Amino acid sequence: MKPSPDFLAVTRSERTIAGASRLTPVAALLVAVTLLAACASTPAPTVGPTSPAPTASAPTSPPATQITEEGLRDRLDALAALSTKADGFRAVGSTGYDAAADLVISDLQASGWQVQEDAFTTPAFFDDGGSRLEVAEQAFQAGDVAPLIFAPGGEVTGPVVAIDWETPESTGAGCSAAGYGGLPEGAIVLVPPGVCFRRDQVVAAQAAGAAAFVAGYPAAAAGSVLRPTLVDPDGLTIPAAGASGPAVAALIDVAAKGGDATLVTDARTVPSPTRSIIAELPGSEPDSVIMLGAHLDSVIDGPGVNDNGSGVAALLEIARSLGGATPRSTIRLGFWGAEEVGLHGSFHYFEGLSAEEREAIRVYLNADMVASPNGYAAVYNESGAPAGSATVRDLLAAAIERAGGTPQILELGGGSDHLAFQQGGIPIGGVFSGANETVSPQQATASGSKAGAPADPCYHMACDDGSDLDLGLARMLTSALAEVAGDLANEPTLLED
Ligand SMILES: [Zn+2]
Incomplete structure (x- = not known):
C-alpha cells in the first residue's frame, strides 16, 4: 500500500505508528490510513442474530438500547465546557484531563457501573x-x-x-x-x-x-x-x-x-501521573468479557470534542442504556489516557493484564471520532487482525445498515487504542466517522457528505470545539456499537468464525 499523499492522512498515520513501534518492528507497520473497497463493491455482510434467543439458564439481557442524540449532546457539551476552559485542554498532564476523568467517573456511577482507575505515569508534552x-x-x-x-x-x-x-x-x-x-x-x-x-x-x-x-x-x-x-x-x-x-x-x-x-x-517533556478509567457491568459469566474503549485525552492544540469527546460520549450513553442489566458476559469500558501522544493508556492497561485476564476478553470495540461534521459511517477492517475481527466488522456493518446507513469498510492502520488488543490476539472492531482525510466520492454518495473536503476540518485544531458535529451520525454509530456489544455479551459464540 502506498501512503496517502495527503499530509493530514500522513499525520494521522504517524500517531499510529507511534504506539505500534514499541511492540512490533516498525517495518511491519508501514501502513498509512488507507481506504479500502467499500459500499457497492463490498459483499453483503454476514449478519449474526441481533436478538439471540435466550437459553434456559440465560440471565437478564440488556434492554433494547435507546441511544439518543440528547444524551450524546449533553455529554459533548459538558466535555466541551471543561476542555475549552482548561489549560492544555484535555491533553495528558492538563487540569482539563483530570476534570474530564472525574466527570466520566460520576456519569458511570450514576448509570450503575463499577468504576476503577488504571494509574500510570507517562511523558506529557508542553508547548510554551x-x-x-x-x-x-x-x-x-x-x-x-x-x-x-x-x-x-x-x-x-x-x-x-x-x-x-x-x-x-x-x-x-x-x-x-x-x-x-x-x-x-x-x-x-x-x-x-x-x-x-x-x-x-x-x-x-x-x-x-x-x-x-x-x-x-x-x-x-x-x-x-x-x-x-x-x-x-x-x-x-x-x-x-x-x-x-x-x-x-x-x-x-x-x-x-x-x-x-x-x-x-520552546517545549518541554515532563513525566506526568495520569489515569485511564475502567468501568464494568458484571455479567453472570465473569470469565467472558466484552470490552469497549475510547480515548479521553485530547491533543494539546484543541479541545478535542469530536476527537475524542464523541467516542467518550458514545460509551457513556451506552453505559446509561445498559445500566441495571445483567448480561451473560461482563461488559467493560476503557476510557484511555495519553492516546494522542502514543496510545500509552491502552497499552499500559493491556500490558498489565495477566494471561487469564487477556484470555477472558472476547472482543475489543473502539470508538475514536464518531461525530465528524462531513463524515461517514465507517467500520474497522484492520489488516492482520485476529480471527473473529471479520465477524465483528460484519456485525457492525449490518447494524449500521439496519439503522439506515451505508457502512464504509475502512483500514485505520492501527491508528487508535484497538492496536494493543489487536497485537495481543484479541478480536477487534470499531466505528469511525472520518478525520482530516479527504472524503471520497463513494463515501460522499453513501453518507450525503461532501466529496473532496475533509470529514472533520477541525481535526487536532482549536476549532474542534463541538460547534459543528453530526449527532445523527454519532447516534447511528453509537447504536451500532451498543447493539453489537449487547449481542456479543449475550452470545459470545457469535465470534467463532
Ligand atoms: Zn482520537
Whole structure:
C-alpha cells in the first residue's frame, strides 16, 4: 500500500505508528490510513442474530438500547465546557484531563457501573509558545512552526538542506541515515511526509549528523500546521518541528541558495501521573468479557470534542442504556489516557493484564471520532487482525445498515487504542466517522457528505470545539456499537468464525 499523499492522512498515520513501534518492528507497520473497497463493491455482510434467543439458564439481557442524540449532546457539551476552559485542554498532564476523568467517573456511577482507575505515569508534552523559524527575512511563529511532540527544546542556526523534495511524493530517503548524504556542520534538514514514521526520520537525521529537523507539510495553509507525536522522548536529541506550507516554501528557497535558517523550539517533556478509567457491568459469566474503549485525552492544540469527546460520549450513553442489566458476559469500558501522544493508556492497561485476564476478553470495540461534521459511517477492517475481527466488522456493518446507513469498510492502520488488543490476539472492531482525510466520492454518495473536503476540518485544531458535529451520525454509530456489544455479551459464540 502506498501512503496517502495527503499530509493530514500522513499525520494521522504517524500517531499510529507511534504506539505500534514499541511492540512490533516498525517495518511491519508501514501502513498509512488507507481506504479500502467499500459500499457497492463490498459483499453483503454476514449478519449474526441481533436478538439471540435466550437459553434456559440465560440471565437478564440488556434492554433494547435507546441511544439518543440528547444524551450524546449533553455529554459533548459538558466535555466541551471543561476542555475549552482548561489549560492544555484535555491533553495528558492538563487540569482539563483530570476534570474530564472525574466527570466520566460520576456519569458511570450514576448509570450503575463499577468504576476503577488504571494509574500510570507517562511523558506529557508542553508547548510554551515561543517557537519560531527565521528564514532569510521571514519569521514564522506558532501555527506555522510547531515543535513535534517529545522533541527536545533548543535553538539551532545552520545551513538548510532539503531532503527528498525533488519528486512530488517522498521516495523515503528521509527514513534512513544514508538518505541524508554528507550533511554540512550544523545542518537543519527539511523532510517531507514519507513512507515511514516521523520518529524514524528524526532518528535517521540525528544519526546522519543533523543539528535540527523540520517536518515539512507543504499542503498546510498558513497558521494551520499539525504536529505528529514522536511517541517517546527517549533517544531524541535534536530540536524538531513541523512547518506549514509557507514556511516550507521559504526553507526550500533558502536551501537552493545555500543559506542559513534559525529554528527555536520552546517545549518541554515532563513525566506526568495520569489515569485511564475502567468501568464494568458484571455479567453472570465473569470469565467472558466484552470490552469497549475510547480515548479521553485530547491533543494539546484543541479541545478535542469530536476527537475524542464523541467516542467518550458514545460509551457513556451506552453505559446509561445498559445500566441495571445483567448480561451473560461482563461488559467493560476503557476510557484511555495519553492516546494522542502514543496510545500509552491502552497499552499500559493491556500490558498489565495477566494471561487469564487477556484470555477472558472476547472482543475489543473502539470508538475514536464518531461525530465528524462531513463524515461517514465507517467500520474497522484492520489488516492482520485476529480471527473473529471479520465477524465483528460484519456485525457492525449490518447494524449500521439496519439503522439506515451505508457502512464504509475502512483500514485505520492501527491508528487508535484497538492496536494493543489487536497485537495481543484479541478480536477487534470499531466505528469511525472520518478525520482530516479527504472524503471520497463513494463515501460522499453513501453518507450525503461532501466529496473532496475533509470529514472533520477541525481535526487536532482549536476549532474542534463541538460547534459543528453530526449527532445523527454519532447516534447511528453509537447504536451500532451498543447493539453489537449487547449481542456479543449475550452470545459470545457469535465470534467463532
Ligand atoms: Zn482520537
